[in-house]
Amino acid sequence: MKTCISCGMPLREKKDYPLEDESKDYCVHCANADGTLQTYDERLDGMTSFIIKTQGLDHEVAQSVAKDMMSKLPAWKDVH
Numbered sequence: 001m002k003t004c005i006s007c008g009m010p011l012r013e014k015k016d017y018p019l020e021d022e023s024k025d026y027c028v029h030c031a032n033a034d035g036t037l038q039t040y041d042e043r044l045d046g047m048t049s050f051i052i053k054t055q056g057l058d059h060e061v062a063q064s065v066a067k068d069m070m071s072k073l074p075a076w077k078d079v080h
């Protein structure tokens with residue numbers, strides 16, 4: 001089973017893939033409407049708001065947690 005290179009989510013079903021395209025290595029949440037992978041900054045924003053929402057952290061703290069998480073993922077490990 002593949003996991004998303006951008007967020008680490010397991011890609012179990014067709015609907016987990018952008019445009020249900022199973023040749024992709026990233027999930028529907030990390031893709032734009034046209035099926036391409038979002039940019040680092042878009043993902044960082046998305047992940048930061050997710051952490052604020054789920055863990056109630058301050059923006060600055062949430063962003064550093066998000067950066068740390070992203071630095072461990074294959075799509076972003078060489079970015080920044």
Ligand SMILES: [Zn+2]
Nearest residue numbers: 004007027030
């Ligand atoms: Zn993803």
